[in-house]
Amino acid sequence: MIDLAALILATAGFAAIALSMHRHHRDLFGRPPSRPRALAFAGTGWTLLALSFSACIVASGWAIGPVLWIGLLTVAGLVIVLALTYGAGIVSGGERPAPRKATRAARGKDKTPITHRNPDPWLVTRPAARPHRRHAAGKATQLVSQPARNSLPIVQKWLVC
Amino acid sequence: MKGAFRQSMSWLHTWVGLLTGWLLFFIFLTGTAGYFDTEIDRWMQPERPLHTAELPVAEMFAIARKRLQDVAPHAEYWFVLTSNRRNVLDMRIIWTDSTRTDGKQNGREYLEISSGRPAEYRQTGGGQLLYKLHYQLHYLPDAASYWIVFLCTMFMAVAIVTGVIVHKRIFRDFFVFRPRKGQRSWLDAHNLLSVLALPFHVMITYSGLVFFAYAYMMPVVIANYGFGPGNHDRYTNELHLRAEQPGPAGFAATAAPLRPMLDEAERRWGKGTIGQIRLYNRGDANARVLLKSGQQTPARDHGALLFDGVTGALLKADVARTAPRLIGDVLLGLHEGLFAGPALRWIYFVSGLLGTAMIGAGLVLWTTKRRAKSGDTFGFRLVEGLNIGTIVGQPVAIAAYFWANRLIPVGIEGRAAWEAHAMFIVWAVMLLHAFIRPASRGWTEQLWVAAGAFGLLPLLNALTTDKHLGVTLPAGAWELAGFDLTVLAFGIAFAVVAWRLGRRHRSDREHDQRFWTPAYQETEAAE
Amino acid sequence: MAQGRSAKQGLLVRIVAAAVGGYVVAMATAICLSYGLPMRRADAVLTGVLASFVVYIAAVLWAFAARNTAHAWLGIAVPAVVAGGMAWAIGWFGAL
Numbered sequence: 001m002i003d004l005a006a007l008i009l010a011t012a013g014f015a016a017i018a019l020s021m022h023r024h025h026r027d028l029f030g031r032p033p034s035r036p037r038a039l040a041f042a043g044t045g046w047t048l049l050a051l052s053f054s055a056c057i058v059a060s061g062w063a064i065g066p067v068l069w070i071g072l073l074t075v076a077g078l079v080i081v082l083a084l085t086y087g088a089g090i091v092s093g094g095e096r097p098a099p100r101k102a103t104r105a106a107r108g109k110d111k112t113p114i115t116h117r118n119p120d121p122w123l124v125t126r127p128a129a130r131p132h133r134r135h136a137a138g139k140a141t142q143l144v145s146q147p148a149r150n151s152l153p154i155v156q157k158w159l160v161c
Numbered sequence: 162m163k164g165a166f167r168q169s170m171s172w173l174h175t176w177v178g179l180l181t182g183w184l185l186f187f188i189f190l191t192g193t194a195g196y197f198d199t200e201i202d203r204w205m206q207p208e209r210p211l212h213t214a215e216l217p218v219a220e221m222f223a224i225a226r227k228r229l230q231d232v233a234p235h236a237e238y239w240f241v242l243t244s245n246r247r248n249v250l251d252m253r254i255i256w257t258d259s260t261r262t263d264g265k266q267n268g269r270e271y272l273e274i275s276s277g278r279p280a281e282y283r284q285t286g287g288g289q290l291l292y293k294l295h296y297q298l299h300y301l302p303d304a305a306s307y308w309i310v311f312l313c314t315m316f317m318a319v320a321i322v323t324g325v326i327v328h329k330r331i332f333r334d335f336f337v338f339r340p341r342k343g344q345r346s347w348l349d350a351h352n353l354l355s356v357l358a359l360p361f362h363v364m365i366t367y368s369g370l371v372f373f374a375y376a377y378m379m380p381v382v383i384a385n386y387g388f389g390p391g392n393h394d395r396y397t398n399e400l401h402l403r404a405e406q407p408g409p410a411g412f413a414a415t416a417a418p419l420r421p422m423l424d425e426a427e428r429r430w431g432k433g434t435i436g437q438i439r440l441y442n443r444g445d446a447n448a449r450v451l452l453k454s455g456q457q458t459p460a461r462d463h464g465a466l467l468f469d470g471v472t473g474a475l476l477k478a479d480v481a482r483t484a485p486r487l488i489g490d491v492l493l494g495l496h497e498g499l500f501a502g503p504a505l506r507w508i509y510f511v512s513g514l515l516g517t518a519m520i521g522a523g524l525v526l527w528t529t530k531r532r533a534k535s536g537d538t539f540g541f542r543l544v545e546g547l548n549i550g551t552i553v554g555q556p557v558a559i560a561a562y563f564w565a566n567r568l569i570p571v572g573i574e575g576r577a578a579w580e581a582h583a584m585f586i587v588w589a590v591m592l593l594h595a596f597i598r599p600a601s602r603g604w605t606e607q608l609w610v611a612a613g614a615f616g617l618l619p620l621l622n623a624l625t626t627d628k629h630l631g632v633t634l635p636a637g638a639w640e641l642a643g644f645d646l647t648v649l650a651f652g653i654a655f656a657v658v659a660w661r662l663g664r665r666h667r668s669d670r671e672h673d674q675r676f677w678t679p680a681y682q683e684t685e686a687a688e
Numbered sequence: 689m690a691q692g693r694s695a696k697q698g699l700l701v702r703i704v705a706a707a708v709g710g711y712v713v714a715m716a717t718a719i720c721l722s723y724g725l726p727m728r729r730a731d732a733v734l735t736g737v738l739a740s741f742v743v744y745i746a747a748v749l750w751a752f753a754a755r756n757t758a759h760a761w762l763g764i765a766v767p768a769v770v771a772g773g774m775a776w777a778i779g780w781f782g783a784l
Contacts, residue, residue, distance in 0.1 A: 003504050018336045063458050064500060070360045071508035074515070077336070077357040085338045166753050173752045318741070319748050326749075370741045378737045380715040381722055384775070385733050399730035485731040489738065 006055035006069065010076035013048030015083070016041045024084055049073075167327055174323035177316040178523050179544070183551045184313050186520045188295045190555055192365075193513030195292025196498055196506055197644075202250055202287035204644040205566045207626040209282055211638045214274045215245055218435045219423055224277045225254050225438075233258050233268060237409065239440040244274065245433050246455050248499055251280050283571045286581055291559070296372070299581060311373040318366045325359075328352055347526040354519035361512040362519070368496035371489060402480050410446040417473035419450065425475065426452045426466050434464075446471060457500035460490045521552040546596040546603075553607040553655075554591030560614035560648070561587035567625045601666050608659035616652020619645040701757040709764040710747035714740040716771035723778040 018024040020041035025033040033041065052072065057065035194201065203209055216224075225241040233239070236258035244252045251271040258266055271280045298306040325331065335356060338349045355362065375393070386392035397403075419438075426435050436455020442448045448470025454463060460482075467477040482490065494500060498509045528545050535541050565583035569576045591610075595603050622645060623629035633642040718736035725732040747764050754760035 014336075021333065021336070023333075024336060060502075063460070064505070067459055067495065068505055068508075071505060071512065074358045074361065074512055075508060078511075078515075081336050081338050081353060081357070084336050085340060165755075169753045170749065173749070315744070315748075318745050322745055322749065367741065371738065374737050378718070378733075378740075381718045381733055381736055381740075384719045385722055385729055396730055396733060399728070400734060483728065483731050485727070485734045485738070489734055492738075 002055050002059035003068070003072075006052045006059060007072050007076060009048050009052035009055060010069075010072045011079050013045045013052060014073075014076050014080040016045030016048060018045075018080055018084060020045060027084065167329075170323040170326045174320055174327055175527065177320045177323070178520075179527060181313045181316045182520055182524045183547050184309070185317055186517060186524070186551050187555055188310060188313060189513060189517040189520060190295075190559070191291050192295035193510060193517055194288065194559065195295060196501075196509045196513060198288035198292040199248055199250055200288065200640040200644055201291060202289060203640050204622075204628075205285045205287045205563070206282035207622075207628040209250075210275070211628070211633070211636050211641070213244065213250065215433075216274060218243055218245065218427070218433060219420060221245070221252060221274070222419065222423070222438055224274065225252055225272060228270070228272055228277055229254055229256060232256070232270070235260050237441070237443050237445070239438075239443060241438040243436055243438070243455060246436070246457075248457070249436075249455075283566075284577045285566055286577045290577075290581060291562070299585065307373060307376070311370070311377065314366060314369045314373065318370065321355075321359075321362055321366055324355055328356070331356060344526070344529040347522055347529050351519060351522040351526050354515045354522055358512045358515045358519075361509075362516055364492070364495050365513075365516070368492040371492050372496070400486060406441055406449060407447045409442045412446055413444055414446040414448065414471045416444065416448055416470055417450075417468075421473055422450055422452060422466070422468045426454075426464075429466070429478075430454050430456065430464050440470065442470065449476075457494070459494045459500055460487055461494040461497070461499075521548075524548045524552065542596075545600050546592070548595075549600065549603045549607055550588070550592035550595035553604070553611050554588055554595060556651070556655075557591055557607065557611045557614050558584045558588035560611070560618065563618055563648070564614070564621060567621050605659055605663045605666060608655050608662065612652050612656035612659055614652070615648045615655060618648045618652070698757050702751045702754075702760050705757075705760045705764050706748040706751035709761065709768070710744045710751065713747050713764050713768035713771065714744035716768045716775065717743045720771040720775040720778070723775050723782070 019028065020033060020038045022032045025031075025038070025041075053066075053069050056069040056072065059065065060068050221243050222241055226239075229236070229239055229241075233256040236256040238255075238257040240253075240255040242249060242253040244250060252274060253269065253271055255269040256267070258268075272278065273280045296306070296310050297303060298309065301309075328334075331352075334349075334352060338346070338353055340346050379393075382393050382396050386395050423435060423438075427433070434454055434456045435452055437451070437453040439451040439453075440448070441451070450468040450470050452466045452468070454465070456464070463482070464479050465477075466475060466479070468474065469476055498506065501509055524544070525548055528541065528548060531541060562580055562584040565580040569579055569583075573579075591607060594607065598606060619630055623631065628638075628641050630642060630645050632638075633645070718733075718740035721736035721739060722729070722732045725735055727735070750763045751760045754763055
């Protein structure tokens with residue numbers, strides 16, 4: 001039970017510390033924190049972390065307690081990162097990742113086929129340009145070696161989580 | 162000046178990561194599995210009873226003694242390992258009997274508590290094999306493996322230090338993750354996975370180096386203890402304050418009763434904490450009894466009591482360790498994590514997974530950075546194929562190890578070796594697949610295989626044994642149920658990633674089909 | 689990194705400095721500590737070895753961060769000689 005309390009304290013502490021930071025406060029509240037507010041958040045956060053440390057010592061003693069605390073910090077950190085990344089959009093109208101439609105429209109402007117913007121190495125039917133050939137070859141090869149400016153090379157997007 | 166330093170450290174970070182990344186992924190993956198080695202042992206031997214019996218130490222010793230008197234009544238050395246803790250599944254007995262002439266002077270057995278006879282579960286490497294892979298590798302002589310893994314560990318240490326140096330915004334970006342932005346997201350992920358568990362990564366790597374210090378530290382040992390043979394032994398004996406045990410005196414004497422010695426040990430350490438009972442020079446006037454504590458702390462186990470075997474007097478109690486020895490022991494103890502209770506053990510496991518994912522994210526990041534410029538070079542294709550075959554292929558191989566455990570018939574000669582062969586054969590197949598298939602298809606196909614390999618394991622378990630979720634959940638056998646639930650969770654996670662990747666892949670192909678018409682092709686070529 | 693044979697040679701020099709030179713300076717430091725630390729011999733040896741890993745890693749970083757190959761070698765050889773010299777001196781004086 002005390003373990004759980006320590007975890008909750010650590011999570012709350014990290015949440016407060018995150019909110020003392022410019023970027024995360026802006027995501028949640030729409031504007032960066034004023035200096036006193038940032039200090040208040042930071043102070044609260046560190047205090048909660050210290051309380052979490054004490055809870056760990058109470059739970060498991062001085063030998064195992066510090067180890068437990070550091071481990072809980074990892075878990076708490078993970079929770080806060082996920083909450084800030086995926087939760088900020090839910091809670092308020094803060095910065096959201098670009099909606100899928102906008103990306104499609106952006107891609108629509110660039111009519112270069114995806115496979116030729118970034119040739120899939122194993123599907124290549126015409127030789128892809130190498131950088132040192134860029135000046136010698138014509139424009140067609142240039143399209144192949146340089147990705148479109150508006151959007152990311154799509155093959156990279158395949159690997160995005 | 163600062164820029165050149167960061168640049169050179171970034172170069173170094175990339176190169177040490179690239180040279181050893183795939184092997185380090187293997188080391189981290191198998192090591193992480195090793196934190197649940199005993200639970201995996203239990204699952205891989207479904208003949209075991211659902212719950213382990215817990216007995217007082219004196220009763221356990223009585224069972225062991227009965228068996229030892231059957232098999233080795235004249236042995237001068239008896240060793241009993243009690244099983245009243247998470248890290249030991251079976252009682253173990255070892256004996257040395259120099260009077261035997263049939264070549265079987267040494268013997269060892271694992272005993273079942275309920276019957277007092279040798280355990281007869283299916284032959285398997287179990288979770289112990291998985292965990293040992295992370296420093297012994299496989300198919301290589303030990304010495305070679307140790308040097309390879311030591312080298313990888315040094316590279317990992319350099320990677321961690323250079324990584325921290327290169328990560329400029331380590332505090333500002335502590336919580337930052339920007340998904341769906343390609344290379345930016347992979348860098349964010351790699352940074353996060355490293356920083357969130359940074360104490361763990363530093364500890365694991367540095368303590369890993371300490372484990373390998375034996376051969377590495379030869380010059381220092383020679384400088385202090387000379388060149389002759391046994392110089393290292395003299396060092397370790399001095400370090401551990403070991404005194405020489407006397408040999409047999411040659412004339413018989415009745416042994417003192419053991420019970421008071423056990424009581425004294427439990428009085429000092431607590432009930433049920435005796436881990437080992439060793440009887441030296443049995444029946445002789447120089448008989449000795451050594452009791453060792455089975456309790457684990459981050460400073461590894463401690464506590465040993467040496468009794469005179471004839472008079473029962475306490476000869477030597479634990480000597481307090483010196484600071485350097487304590488530090489060394491703490492490093493090794495933290496690495497092994499044997500002291501961890503259930504919650505902390507899960508934290509160790511999650512931290513290990515984060516470390517494994519950190520290495521994987523780094524390898525993928527390398528490819529996203531260079532795809533545009535050199536996506537068609539041999540080097541790039543090699544890296545990408547190795548990435549797919551390792552980051553998804555290795556987990557699939559480990560799942561195959563579990564499948565083999567259920568599918569290879571019990572009683573077949575060498576089945577334990579074949580379980581391991583199955584793992585490496587499947588890994589080879591996944592690597593081959595990764596090089597044959599185009600990258601994007603390779604990722605999704607292997608991810609679906611991983612989803613099935615893990616997600617269907619509980620079903621395979623139910624079809625082949627009686628220790629499946631339907632039995633283990635109601636009975637509260639959490640180690641067994643936990644295994645099934647964990648692999649199920651992995652299967653679902655792989656499936657989610659495979660589905661989302663496949664969906665994005667499909668939408669991109671549709672985009673291609675819409676725009677890439679022959680007429681368009683001509684206009685492009687004409688420009 | 690710069691192309692060309694001299695750059696590749698420079699890289700090789702740095703790698704050797706890091707791998708071999710790093711080990712030498714790490715061991716020299718460890719031996720020096722094992723002789724000089726005011727504790728039991730075995731404890732001093734252990735402390736020296738634990739510290740030597742940090743020295744090794746620092747040497748590797750130096751070998752690649754140094755301005756040129758000469759600096760790379762100097763930055764590793766000089767501490768090695770100093771530590772070795774100190775170790776030898778302590779050993780020599782201790783034997784007196």
